[in-house]
Amino acid sequence: MPDTVLPRGAPAPEPDPPPAPRRRRWLLAVLLLVALGAGGLLLRDDISALLHPAVPAQTAAPLAAPPPALTVTVAEARPALLARRITGDGSVVAWEELVIGAEAGGLRVAEVPVQEGEAVREGQLLVRLEDALLTAQRDQAEAAIAEAEAALRIARQDLARAVELTRTQSVPRQTLEQREAAEAQAEARLASARARRDEAVARLAQARILAPTDGIVSRRTALPGAVTQPGQEMMRLIRDGRVELDARVPELELAALRPGQRVRVIHGERVIEAEVRAIAPTVSPETRLGTVHVALPPDSGLRPGMFARAEIIPDPTPRLTVPQSALLFREGSPAVLVVEDERVVLRQVQTGVRRDGVVEIADGLEAGERVVVSGAGFLRDGDRVRVAEPAIADRR
Template sequence: MVLVLAGGAGWWLWPRTAPVSVPVTTSASPLPSLSVTVVPVQARPLARVVFGDGSVVPWQELVIGAETGGLRVSAVLVEEGDAVRAGQVLLQLDASVATAQRDGAAAGLQEAEAALAIARSDLGRATQLSTSGSASRQLVDQRQAAARQAEARLASARAALAEAEARLAQATIRAPFAGIVLRRNVLAGAVPGLGTELVRLLRDGRLELDARVPELELSAVAPGQAVRVTHGGREIAATVRAVAPNVTAESRLGVVHVALPPDSGLRPGMFARAEIHGDAAPALVVPQEAVVFRDGAAAAFVVEDGQARLRRLDTGARQDGEVEVRAGLAAGEAVVRSGAGFLADGDRVRVVPAVGG
């Protein structure tokens, strides 16, 4: 019992030491810097590129129909896909009735010519007799009236013959210009009605691409500009023929008519894409790797006093690894090229030379 108390007293009488205090550093350590490379924003001419797509259509398409109804088709001389020349016979209609009418009109013309010759001869004799006093003036007037009637009948006969020949010509349907037969809608033996479509022609075999372009891009498109048309793996060099004057209200798209070369290999109804190359204009550009996306919008970092500052960008065309900057940067500003994807606004950075620079 004595030992326990002594031990307790010893514990109470043991000298207590003061706690060791740890010095607190009040100065903050500098944040680490990220190493980046920068490149200046450059101003240079940039060719404007406008993109569009659409269907291949005929440059000019002509529907050829029957000018007269009720005639049987006696021969069809072309097939779909045939190339035809101007004036070539496409179809032949039964011309038996028209031929008979033409022959009758020709005979009527001969009869009118003979009647006029007799009337003129009678007028000449009456005039001679009147001069010698052997014929009255009344007879001369009658002969003159008969001659004028004969002339009128001759003119009518000539018109009837011309009409008959025109009807006969309508039985032979010819190509009004050179082209390609897109469609043939009749067979031999059919009796088409007046105006019925018989053949559809593509004029001169020329095709176009009706490329649909956003309304805000139409101002950069003009006739004569070069176009690269793509269809699958095929690339075709073409040119802008015209720009349609109207824009579709529902889609806000305009149509650019792109003239295709004869050897394009495309066909009406195919779908293709167009890359229209406009004239070069001054623009600000930065390397593509300098452009990052924050909150779904394009941006870039500029270096100011050793810190990366985020700038929102309005970008345009992308060509040869460069991006057009329409707003957000000024020429000569240093933008982060390497390491931009790892930065946040306000990060401290250390600019280092580019590898190989």
């Protein structure tokens, strides 16, 4: 532009106007395209890296093993003497309950000197019947004996005289024979009288009902004034005061039971030490339960009719056991973690008796295999572990 000399006092020219707005928009569009291009390049590199990972320089080197998940302690499965307990329940009954009845009939009960629950001795009077009639019959039999003895003496004297006269032929032979027959008849009458006397004495003894053995009166049905009938029950006696528990036990457990084994009888909060007396030879076909007769000690305090529970302890037998802390429950079933080549393998097992911190393994484990004791709850099947000790002593 040519220089123009403005005359003095003339106004200054106005400045050029700013760039148009469309030029700015064009610049912004260019910048946006550049940014999008750069982002696309970066995104393409990331996708390529994912699809085609870089191969390390030393491809032949093996991958490093993962570190152990946990340091654990283990224990060996080993046989141990473990006594399991067989549980049964039932009622307390008398060892032998004697039914005392009346032998004589038609006699009135005169006295009953004992009460229910009273201890009696052998030969002690239990019931006394009215014996006046029986006493009279005995006395009559005694008199008959005296008469028969007198008749026998006379018959013997007559026979002796007949023998002397026969020697002198003073009497015929027929008379001697008659005297011999008379003596035999007198002897027979005397024997019959004595038998009647013995019967009367026996009937008189039946009027006194005595205890056949030591025991405790469990029931008394005889009442004074009642008239007896032959065979009528008068009272019941628990022989020697001994009671026992008839425990009902499942049939599959009976094979392990023997007489003399220890039993813990539980009645409420009381625990009574007892022992097996006998095992019944039959099993109920309805319930499949057998009866075990458990002899109770004299000071048990249990009475017939009470209900109690029995824990029978059979003879201990060797069983494969592991510490109870090694037992897990996975999917509702018992299991253990077996250590094999520094890894754990989940093994389902069948358990049995649990006692004194150990549990019986009935199936699923072999003797000598190592199982995880501590930390098993934090491991899964196949995890690598570090064994703290080769083995720990089981607390048995």
